Amino acid sequence: MGKIIAVEDAHAAALAAKMANVDVVAAYPITPQTHIVEELSRMVAEGELDAEYINVESEHSALSACIGASAVGARCFTATAGQGLALMHEILFIAAGNRFPIVMAIANRCLSPNINIWGDQSDIMSSRDCGWIQIFAENAQEIFDLILAAFKIAEDERVMLPVAVNFDGFYATHVVERMELPSEEEVRRFLPPHRRQTGYLLNPDKPLTFGAIGFPSIQFELRRQWEEALCRSKQVIKEVWREFEEVFGRRYEVVEGYRMEDAEAAFILMGGSAGTCRTAVDRLREKGCKVGMLKLRLFRPFPREEILEATGGLKTLIVVDKHICLGGLGGPLFNDLRSLYYGSKSSIDVVGFIAGIGGRDIRVEDFERMFERTIRGEIPPEKYVFLVRGEA
Amino acid sequence: MAVSREYFKTFRDLPREDWFIYGHRACQGCGEATAVRIILKALGPNTIVVSPTGCLEIVSSPFPYSSWAVPWIHVAFENAAAVASGIEAGLKVLRRKGLVEDRKVNIVVLAGDGGTVDIGLQSLSGALERGHDFLYVCLDNEAYMNTGIQRSGSTPFMAWTTTSQVGKVRKGNLTWKKNMAAIAAAHGIPYVATATTAYPLDLANKARRGAEVEGPAYLHVLTPCPTGWRLPPELSIEISRLAVQTGFFPLYEIVDGQLRITVEIRKRKPVAEYLKPQGRFRHLTDEDIAKIQEQVDRECAKLGIP
Numbered sequence: 001m002g003k004i005i006a007v008e009d010a011h012a013a014a015l016a017a018k019m020a021n022v023d024v025v026a027a028y029p030i031t032p033q034t035h036i037v038e039e040l041s042r043m044v045a046e047g048e049l050d051a052e053y054i055n056v057e058s059e060h061s062a063l064s065a066c067i068g069a070s071a072v073g074a075r076c077f078t079a080t081a082g083q084g085l086a087l088m089h090e091i092l093f094i095a096a097g098n099r100f101p102i103v104m105a106i107a108n109r110c111l112s113p114n115i116n117i118w119g120d121q122s123d124i125m126s127s128r129d130c131g132w133i134q135i136f137a138e139n140a141q142e143i144f145d146l147i148l149a150a151f152k153i154a155e156d157e158r159v160m161l162p163v164a165v166n167f168d169g170f171y172a173t174h175v176v177e178r179m180e181l182p183s184e185e186e187v188r189r190f191l192p193p194h195r196r197q198t199g200y201l202l203n204p205d206k207p208l209t210f211g212a213i214g215f216p217s218i219q220f221e222l223r224r225q226w227e228e229a230l231c232r233s234k235q236v237i238k239e240v241w242r243e244f245e246e247v248f249g250r251r252y253e254v255v256e257g258y259r260m261e262d263a264e265a266a267f268i269l270m271g272g273s274a275g276t277c278r279t280a281v282d283r284l285r286e287k288g289c290k291v292g293m294l295k296l297r298l299f300r301p302f303p304r305e306e307i308l309e310a311t312g313g314l315k316t317l318i319v320v321d322k323h324i325c326l327g328g329l330g331g332p333l334f335n336d337l338r339s340l341y342y343g344s345k346s347s348i349d350v351v352g353f354i355a356g357i358g359g360r361d362i363r364v365e366d367f368e369r370m371f372e373r374t375i376r377g378e379i380p381p382e383k384y385v386f387l388v389r390g391e392a
Numbered sequence: 393m394a395v396s397r398e399y400f401k402t403f404r405d406l407p408r409e410d411w412f413i414y415g416h417r418a419c420q421g422c423g424e425a426t427a428v429r430i431i432l433k434a435l436g437p438n439t440i441v442v443s444p445t446g447c448l449e450i451v452s453s454p455f456p457y458s459s460w461a462v463p464w465i466h467v468a469f470e471n472a473a474a475v476a477s478g479i480e481a482g483l484k485v486l487r488r489k490g491l492v493e494d495r496k497v498n499i500v501v502l503a504g505d506g507g508t509v510d511i512g513l514q515s516l517s518g519a520l521e522r523g524h525d526f527l528y529v530c531l532d533n534e535a536y537m538n539t540g541i542q543r544s545g546s547t548p549f550m551a552w553t554t555t556s557q558v559g560k561v562r563k564g565n566l567t568w569k570k571n572m573a574a575i576a577a578a579h580g581i582p583y584v585a586t587a588t589t590a591y592p593l594d595l596a597n598k599a600r601r602g603a604e605v606e607g608p609a610y611l612h613v614l615t616p617c618p619t620g621w622r623l624p625p626e627l628s629i630e631i632s633r634l635a636v637q638t639g640f641f642p643l644y645e646i647v648d649g650q651l652r653i654t655v656e657i658r659k660r661k662p663v664a665e666y667l668k669p670q671g672r673f674r675h676l677t678d679e680d681i682a683k684i685q686e687q688v689d690r691e692c693a694k695l696g697i698p
Contacts, residue, residue: 023482023485023486023489024478024481024482024485026477026478026481050485050488050489051485052481052482052484052485054477054478054481054522055522056474056477056518057514057515057517057518057521058514058515058518060470060471060474060515061471061473061474061477061514061515061518062474064467064468064471064474064475064478064515065474065475065477065478065481066478067467067475067478068442068465068467068474068475068476068477068478068479068480068481068482069478069479069481069482070478070482071465071475071478071479071482072440072479072482072483072486072492073482073486073491073492074478074481074482074485074486076478076482090468091467091468091471094467094468098467194489194491197491197492202440202463202465202479203463204437204438204439204440204462204463204497206463207437207460207461207462207463207464208463208464209453209458209460209463209464209465210463210464210465210466211449211453211465211466211467212453212454212455212456212457212458212466213449213450213453213454213455214455215454215455218455218456222455
């Protein structure tokens with residue numbers, strides 16, 4: 001049986017990697033992720049985790065080392081944030097396109113300039129097309145559970161793709177929360193202790209060539225296979241999360257609704273702001289507003305059917321992004337959702353807000369104001385709106 | 393001082409089999425292809441090769457073809473040593489956990505000079521400093537040949553390249569070649585050596601010693617590029633020999649900090665003999681050559697070469 005513990009969220013990520021019995025950790029410090037790799041270093045030093053801990057000299061090398069270790073069959077974990085993810089950018093694609101089942105925790109942090117260590121989602125959103133499975137967690141329990149499940153998803157032979165588990169820098173790294181820590185025995189019922197040693201590894205007994213040059217005559221097909229594999233992974237993700245529920249009793253869905261019964265309007269967002277948003281929804285409900293919230297747990301592959309189903313009865317969808325597609329048409333989630341509904345039978349109004357950039361608090365009142373301004377028709381559906389000081 | 397083991401005394405000691413095999417698309421007279429063939433003969437099939445982006449990767453792996461009869465991986469340009477770190481750490485832990493066979497596997501990086509002395513230097517330094525058990529081989533053709541002969545940090549002084557052009561006010565590359573072997577040695581690793589294609593047994597023995605030594609080993613191999621050096625392909629080996637005989641590229645090894653010249657040159661030839669056959673140096677005046685000769689003399693003096 002599991003036990004209830006109080007844990008810093010960053011340590012919940014480290015605990016998940018430990019209980020997944022990772023073989024290799026390649027780590028480079030960057031705020032606000034650092035507590036994860038510090039805790040893993042402690043675990044290795046204490047003999048609690050039998051892993052090779054590689055003190056790489058950059059995040060670029062962190063992911064590169066994970067690729068090398070993954071290519072010989074090791075279960076690999078790394079963690080990063082902000083600039084570190086940007087430095088990895090090139091290697092993100094190579095890890096995914098060459099189908100290495102690496103799991104990475106990302107403590108989402110604002111990209112420079114100005115240098116800012118606080119949370120928003122500009123890091124992952126600037127790398128969103130890298131072909132990884134991208135999951136968003138809200139709190140310690142979700143961080144632990146979704147990282148543990150990420151190994152099972154990544155290593156499934158129908159998937160063989162890396163998984164990034166995102167959570168808010170500081171808000172979901174430097175806080176202490178209640179969490180149920182499962183027993184070793186429970187974890188082993190869910191996730192095998194090691195990766196299966198398949199034939200697709202760097203092995204002198206069966207020499208294979210990895211990372212060959214792709215001429216125009218073949219590259220397109222390879223890229224399409226990757227895209228299809230990523231899209232197909234959604235079914236496996238749902239399957240693995242169902243298995244997770246069977247073993248641990250906690251249910252995870254790709255889109256999670258809150259007070260969506262009879263809702264005419266709903267917020268949709270990713271990550272830790274969901275907690276604040278729930279309070280705002282409660283307050284608005286007290287005032288008689290028919291409003292709910294959708295928390296998007298899976299961002300890539302984009303769960304289009306599930307979103308369409310969850311938003312079926314809505315008149316208005318209020319999208320809250322923590323990243324600006326600079327010079328574009330607003331936030332990335334807003335863009336995806338507008339594309340999703342364009343040309344569909346749905347007459348839903350999709351309204352976009354950009355909030356929480358560079359670690360700016362999104363308060364309960366901010367969510368209430370977003371709702372009120374939307375309902376009053378002050379936000380034209382074609383335009384995105386910034387939520388900055390004095391503007392909303 | 394320990395005497396370095398001679399694994400290969402004659403060519404008959406090298407296996408007949410090849411693990412870098414025919415069909416690759418290297419240019420005629422490519423020193424890199426020659427060196428890789430010899431290195432893999434010296435290491436044998438129980439080897440995993442990592443290559444960064446570069447000539448070697450391009451000529452050997454046009455999907456779906458491959459010239460590699462050993463496992464081979466290419467990831468990106470600046471991270472071969474980091475990838476090798478992961479392979480080494482991965483095999484180490486999997487062996488410890490009984491998940492893979494407990495045997496020594498040679499982990500070898502075969503990189504170009506751009507991927508080593510320029511863009512890959514950071515990850516190489518990290519891997520050397522961490523002490524991973526692997527052999528890093530820099531196949532130095534002294535420029536970015538694959539992209540069309542652009543200058544690298546390993547390009548010699550005054551050499552013409554497409555980004556160190558010769559014109560009315562500039563005469564080719566402005567700087568002296570980066571001494572990468574010395575940089576590697578400064579990490580205090582157990583084995584550092586230089587080699588070149590004209591001395592294949594010396595190259596084979598050094599590759600093998602580098603692979604056998606426990607911890608990181610660095611091997612810097614001068615590999616003539618007839619295309620980029622503007623040299624007839626049939627002179628590829630000859631020019632490699634002249635690089636050594638003129639003292640332009642001395643062959644040595646540093647074992648646990650002790651330097652030993654492995655190919656002794658009793659009387660150095662003038663460096664002009666090395667420079668003159670190469671089109672990339674055709675603009676040099678006697679004065680320029682004298683300047684290069686002075687630098688070569690200084691470097692040889694540091695190594696105790698007469």
